Amino acid sequence: MAQLIDGKRISQEIKDELKIEVQKMEEQGISVCLAVVQVGNDPASTVYVRNKKKACAYVGIESRAYELPEETTEEELVRLVEELNQDASVNGILVQLPLPSHIDEDRIIRTISPDKDVDGFHPVSVGRLWIGEKGFVSCTPAGIIQLLKRSGIGIEGKNCVIAGRSNIVGKPMAALLLRENGTVTVTHSRTKNLSEITSKADILIAAIGKARFITAEYVKDGAVVIDVGMNRDEEGHLCGDVDFEDVEPKVSAITPVPGGVGPMTIAMLMNNCVETVRC
Numbered sequence: 001m002a003q004l005i006d007g008k009r010i011s012q013e014i015k016d017e018l019k020i021e022v023q024k025m026e027e028q029g030i031s032v033c034l035a036v037v038q039v040g041n042d043p044a045s046t047v048y049v050r051n052k053k054k055a056c057a058y059v060g061i062e063s064r065a066y067e068l069p070e071e072t073t074e075e076e077l078v079r080l081v082e083e084l085n086q087d088a089s090v091n092g093i094l095v096q097l098p099l100p101s102h103i104d105e106d107r108i109i110r111t112i113s114p115d116k117d118v119d120g121f122h123p124v125s126v127g128r129l130w131i132g133e134k135g136f137v138s139c140t141p142a143g144i145i146q147l148l149k150r151s152g153i154g155i156e157g158k159n160c161v162i163a164g165r166s167n168i169v170g171k172p173m174a175a176l177l178l179r180e181n182g183t184v185t186v187t188h189s190r191t192k193n194l195s196e197i198t199s200k201a202d203i204l205i206a207a208i209g210k211a212r213f214i215t216a217e218y219v220k221d222g223a224v225v226i227d228v229g230m231n232r233d234e235e236g237h238l239c240g241d242v243d244f245e246d247v248e249p250k251v252s253a254i255t256p257v258p259g260g261v262g263p264m265t266i267a268m269l270m271n272n273c274v275e276t277v278r279c
């Protein structure tokens with residue numbers, strides 16, 4: 001039977017470690033504050049923002065909420081972010097995506113100071129990651145590295161295949177696996193004979209956004225499978241990119257959905273917030 005990689009347990013472990021670190025910082029008079037900006041009231045964003053605030057409260061990070069109306073202009077949002085950049089009492093800035101369509105997301109991401117870019121989306125953070133400099137790393141792929149390490153799964157020398165090349169998952173995942181000395185292949189929607197490539201992976205990361213797309217024929221015997229997908233199936237049930245029932249008997253370790261990668265994203269956001277004040 002495959003090892004079930006428990007993201008709930010590992011994310012809790014990380015938040016507990018951070019909580020102790022934040023307590024120690026507070027004893028030295030250092031506090032951490034995250035500004036959380038939401039424009040409009042997209043229900044999914046409201047849930048994400050609420051969960052981020054809850055995690056902040058647990059770890060001991062102050063979260064300052066900026067809830068702006070849907071009609072907020074791009075200029076108004078740019079001004080707010082610039083003010084937060086200047087505000088020494090704010091350590092991290094998170095602008096919840098997606099933004100309403102009249103606002104240019106890339107411009108807002110670029111306006112956030114790279115020193116407060118806890119989502120790791122700023123081009124400076126992305127560049128630092130690729131050249132191996134210290135900086136903020138996109139939370140989901142950073143969480144996947146923690147899942148592997150804390151489950152005792154080595155990356156060095158392994159054949160790692162990523163399905164998906166998005167800026168928030170696939171590409172930073174490739175940089176991180178490379179940093180850990182994995183041998184990395186990135187695939188995408190134009191990749192020919194996908195299953196031929198994925199079935200050679202020692203570690204397969206599925207991040208394509210297609211419900212239960214990865215079946216047993218895509219996977220090598222004994223592989224480690226990380227399922228990033230968060231999809232709804234025809235019945236509206238939450239499911240991953242991996243067909244868990246089909247794949248699990250064949251592999252050595254696998255993440256469930258829910259309870260795998262999902263909880264790690266917020267834990268790593270908390271880690272990035274603490275990182276803003278680490279020496």
Ligand code: NAP
Pocket residue numbers: 140163164165166167168169170187188189190191194207208209210228229230231261262263265
């Ligand atoms: P995205 O921006 O839509 O990117 C999807 C990627 O998959 C693209 O690079 C696309 O290729 C590739 N792709 C699509 N169909 C493919 C196919 N048939 N074969 C190979 N590659 C294919 O998605 P994302 O933001 O990376 O998210 C991916 C999934 O992870 C979604 O289900 C999302 O909800 C989930 N997610 C979960 C978390 C979490 O915290 N658990 C965080 C982020 C995302 P092209 O580039 O060629 O279009």
